[in-house]
Amino acid sequence: SIWESAEPQDGPTERWLRALAGAHGVYVGATYLEVDGDDFYNTFALAAPDGSVAGRVRKESLPGFEGWYFRSDPGAKVIDTDLGRIAVGICADNHTARFMRRLCREDVDLLLMPHSGPLSPLLPRAMMCDALQFIAPYYARAFGIPTVMVNKWSATDSPSPIPIAPFVTLRFRFPGLSTICDSDGAVVDHRGDGEGIVLADVRLDPELRRRPAEPTGYWSRPPRHFARTGAVLFRLFERLGTAAYMRSEARRAAARAAATRASKIG
Numbered sequence: 001s002i003w004e005s006a007e008p009q010d011g012p013t014e015r016w017l018r019a020l021a022g023a024h025g026v027y028v029g030a031t032y033l034e035v036d037g038d039d040f041y042n043t044f045a046l047a048a049p050d051g052s053v054a055g056r057v058r059k060e061s062l063p064g065f066e067g068w069y070f071r072s073d074p075g076a077k078v079i080d081t082d083l084g085r086i087a088v089g090i091c092a093d094n095h096t097a098r099f100m101r102r103l104c105r106e107d108v109d110l111l112l113m114p115h116s117g118p119l120s121p122l123l124p125r126a127m128m129c130d131a132l133q134f135i136a137p138y139y140a141r142a143f144g145i146p147t148v149m150v151n152k153w154s155a156t157d158s159p160s161p162i163p164i165a166p167f168v169t170l171r172f173r174f175p176g177l178s179t180i181c182d183s184d185g186a187v188v189d190h191r192g193d194g195e196g197i198v199l200a201d202v203r204l205d206p207e208l209r210r211r212p213a214e215p216t217g218y219w220s221r222p223p224r225h226f227a228r229t230g231a232v233l234f235r236l237f238e239r240l241g242t243a244a245y246m247r248s249e250a251r252r253a254a255a256r257a258a259a260t261r262a263s264k265i266g
């Protein structure tokens with residue numbers, strides 16, 4: 001089960017981030033599966049150059065089958081740092097109007113967009129690639145801030161079980177497509193379909209910031225195809241997943257087991 005990989009705050013992943021950031025005098029961030037009490041969260045932690053944790057952000061949206069495995073968190077999506085106010089949109093959060101509306105009410109200097117965005121066998125490849133490639137410049141132009149969209153890449157397919165059909169699996173592949181945009185929306189570095197890094201200089205200038213109109217509906221940037229149908233399906237799966245998660249005794253037992261393992265490791 002995915003729950004077996006969960007860890008608490010200040011667990012192995014955060015300690016690794018802190019050590020790496022402190023050793024090199026940089027900010028380093030990553031997501032991990034967090035266990036807190038009886039719940040699991042998709043959590044991003046940002047380590048500061050002094051080796052501390054500058055802040056954490058938990059994912060709110062629950063696309064696809066994610067609602068069966070971790071809990072939504074509507075908490076803060078901004079981390080205050082010496083660089084400025086850094087917003088964090090975890091994967092599908094960036095693609096929702098809910099997240100964009102929240103950013104419209106904040107003064108943000110930089111947006112980090114960590115993704116685990118696959119190509120789905122249920123959706124057209126072009127639609128998924130479009131969403132991944134254009135979400136970073138869309139936010140950069142809308143808010144007048146630099147954006148960094150990072151998505152993992154896989155050489156092989158990853159099989160994923162379907163909670164509502166346990167004997168069926170879907171195969172996903174991760175296309176990369178990581179992108180850095182400057183405050184004017186210009187793409188300053190981009191990876192295609194393949195392993196690699198993105199690296200660029202950007203401007204953090206409060207005078208360039210803009211406050212766009214708050215979007216309505218489900219999407220921050222509606223896809224060109226199946227926008228209405230997709231919104232209905234995403235909302236439906238989020239409700240179904242949340243209901244199953246809240247009822248799950250297996251989830252509660254797994255959370256307690258994860259906490260016990262963490263206490264033994266120290």
